[in-house]
Amino acid sequence: MAVLSRGFRRARPERDDGRLPPGQYDAGDDFPVLSAGPTPHTALERWDLSIDDATGGLARWSWEEFRALPHERITVDIHCVTTWSKFDTRWEGVALDTLLEHVEADSPYVLASCDGGYTTNVPLEDLVDGRAWVVDTYDGEPLAPEHGGPARLLVPHLYFWKSAKWLRRLSLLEQDEPGFWETFGYHNYGDPWREQRYSDD
Amino acid sequence: MTDTADVSDVVAARRLDGNEAAGVLAELFAVDLTEARSRCASCGSTAMLGAHHLYADTPALVLRCPSCTGVVLRFAAQRGRLLLDLRGAQLLVIPVADDGDDPAASAQ
Amino acid sequence: MARAAIQRRLIWRTAEVLENRAETPRVHRLVLDVPDWPGHLPGQHVVARLTAEDGYTAQRSYSLASPPDVPQLHLAVERLDGGEVSPYLTDELRRGDQLELRGPIGGYFVWSAAADRADGEQRPVQLVAGGSGVAPFLAMVDHHQRQGSPTALRLLYSTRTAADVIGRDVLGEETTVALTREHPPGWPGVTGRIDRDVLAHYAFPPAERPRVFVCGSTPFVEFVAATLIDLGHDPSAIRLERYGNSEELK
Numbered sequence: 001m002a003v004l005s006r007g008f009r010r011a012r013p014e015r016d017d018g019r020l021p022p023g024q025y026d027a028g029d030d031f032p033v034l035s036a037g038p039t040p041h042t043a044l045e046r047w048d049l050s051i052d053d054a055t056g057g058l059a060r061w062s063w064e065e066f067r068a069l070p071h072e073r074i075t076v077d078i079h080c081v082t083t084w085s086k087f088d089t090r091w092e093g094v095a096l097d098t099l100l101e102h103v104e105a106d107s108p109y110v111l112a113s114c115d116g117g118y119t120t121n122v123p124l125e126d127l128v129d130g131r132a133w134v135v136d137t138y139d140g141e142p143l144a145p146e147h148g149g150p151a152r153l154l155v156p157h158l159y160f161w162k163s164a165k166w167l168r169r170l171s172l173l174e175q176d177e178p179g180f181w182e183t184f185g186y187h188n189y190g191d192p193w194r195e196q197r198y199s200d201d
Numbered sequence: 202m203t204d205t206a207d208v209s210d211v212v213a214a215r216r217l218d219g220n221e222a223a224g225v226l227a228e229l230f231a232v233d234l235t236e237a238r239s240r241c242a243s244c245g246s247t248a249m250l251g252a253h254h255l256y257a258d259t260p261a262l263v264l265r266c267p268s269c270t271g272v273v274l275r276f277a278a279q280r281g282r283l284l285l286d287l288r289g290a291q292l293l294v295i296p297v298a299d300d301g302d303d304p305a306a307s308a309q
Numbered sequence: 310m311a312r313a314a315i316q317r318r319l320i321w322r323t324a325e326v327l328e329n330r331a332e333t334p335r336v337h338r339l340v341l342d343v344p345d346w347p348g349h350l351p352g353q354h355v356v357a358r359l360t361a362e363d364g365y366t367a368q369r370s371y372s373l374a375s376p377p378d379v380p381q382l383h384l385a386v387e388r389l390d391g392g393e394v395s396p397y398l399t400d401e402l403r404r405g406d407q408l409e410l411r412g413p414i415g416g417y418f419v420w421s422a423a424a425d426r427a428d429g430e431q432r433p434v435q436l437v438a439g440g441s442g443v444a445p446f447l448a449m450v451d452h453h454q455r456q457g458s459p460t461a462l463r464l465l466y467s468t469r470t471a472a473d474v475i476g477r478d479v480l481g482e483e484t485t486v487a488l489t490r491e492h493p494p495g496w497p498g499v500t501g502r503i504d505r506d507v508l509a510h511y512a513f514p515p516a517e518r519p520r521v522f523v524c525g526s527t528p529f530v531e532f533v534a535a536t537l538i539d540l541g542h543d544p545s546a547i548r549l550e551r552y553g554n555s556e557e558l559k
Contacts, residue, residue, distance in 0.1 A: 003323050003360060004361075004362060004407075005360055005361065005407070005408055006406050007401050008359045008360070008361045008367075008401070009361045009362075009363075010365045011392075011393035036256050037263065037265060037270060038270055082260055161260065181261075184261060184277065184284060184286055185277055186260065198279050216527055217527075217551050218550065220415045223414045223415045223416075224354075224355075224411060227319040227411070233415070235417035236417050249417060251415070251417025251418065251548070
């Protein structure tokens with residue numbers, strides 16, 4: 001039995017063009033920074049991005065090599081499990097399709113591993129066919145460290161915790177391996193349109 | 202609030218301390234944990250939970266060791282359930298009053 | 310010194326607003342009546358919860374600015390531009406309104422006269438506040454005065470301008486105010502930030518082994534703590550409370 005606060009209302013604007021998933025609000029110009037740990041700072045000379053599987057390393061790019069890969073411009077809506085959504089966000093990055101081009105990728109699961117220890121798991125089919133990128137530019141500027149720079153994963157059709165910041169490695173796995181939030185009561189897949197926030201959803 | 206420094210690291214500026222977690226942890230624990238000493242399972246150092254580093258604006262509370270930044274505790278209040286992951290705390294030692302006297306009464 | 314607290318399970322209690330007054334251009338003093346309040350220690354805080362008619366709720370933490378020696382609870386709320394909760398508390402809330410409080414919370418960042426009496430050592434207490442971080446120290450200073458505590462206590466309090474000083478009714482000779490945005494002629498305190506020289510000059514020296522409490526924004530707290538340690542203070546004698554922004558604690 002709650003005590004009502006006279007005159008108090010939510011400050012968050014609603015949206016009704018069908019682009020807001022259930023339970024979300026429009027963050028407008030805000031881009032909240034949510035972090036479970038200190039911001040890693042990896043010097044670009046030491047940064048690399050690698051893809052591996054049980055047999056070992058399959059591909060690796062230094063920063064220069066990654067920057068030289070064909071980049072696309074992407075404009076997407078993003079949805080965070082903490083209920084904010086942000087519309088028409090503009091990124092630039094390399095499609096997973098491009099990164100996987102010369103890699104024999106037939107394992108069904110992927111685990112993303114990041115500087116600072118964060119991990120998250122995504123089925124391979126959710127990363128290919130134009131559904132995911134590794135991005136290094138946001139709103140025309142180099143991706144800021146607090147938003148995951150130098151490079152992060154971008155998987156806009158899933159809750160934003162799957163778009164792992166400070167990405168360093170993608171491991172192709174035969175068995176699904178739940179990541180940082182997935183082992184702590186969050187949904188293993190995370191579809192915002194089916195409101196899959198928690199593991200019991 | 203006085204801004205005494207340029208904040209170049211937004212995440213560091215938003216980091217709180219374990220003291221702030223006390224209210225949320227009170228959903229589950231009957232004792233105030235901020236003076237509990239925790240031995241970090243990653244590095245073995247010991248500190249009061251009130252001095253740990255709290256990252257409070259993610260989907261869950263994450264408390265990290267002030268020495269090695271390893272995760273010590275994760276706590277979340279979701280719909281209809283509370284979750285607690287204490288794997289990062291090898292040992293928690295919580296001081297309690299011997300005689301159960303009310304600290305507020307003795308402060309009068 | 311560390312007196313533990315077996316706390317009762319924290320429940321939501323109804324608080325009635327007795328008074329909402331503008332103390333400075335940015336900060337309002339809320340005076341609340343909570344009939345079943347169990348008492349608290351200076352330095353502790355509460356979580357305030359607001360519920361809208363549609364069931365939407367928001368929670369924020371606030372330090373108790375009043376000592377346990379008075380029956381009403383005081384909060385010092387700074388209006389944060391664009392905030393969801395603070396403008397409601399400062400601009401909308403009026404006498405007779407209700408909100409919910411949970412607390413008192415936090416046994417780590419407390420000082421009480423009784424604990425000092427129980428502890429043999431008689432160490433001085435050094436408080437360092439940045440902006441609205443002074444709130445828990447108002448409770449400590451007020452309590453110190455009402456108890457007639459013999460403990461030596463000093464407060465170093467940094468704020469923008471003289472008009473932004475909170476707690477003028479309580480703060481006295483123990484307090485040195487540092488103004489960062491103003492240089493009034495003849496100002497008895499410090500003009501400029503609390504820097505290494507200010508800390509070295511105004512704080513109890515390390516040789517006196519003070520208990521130190523620092524409260525304010527994270528950059529402020531970390532700078533002061535690092536500087537005090539650099540000046541020779543024992544890190545284990547320094548307790549910090551960082552004030553975050555208005556994102557709610559889930």
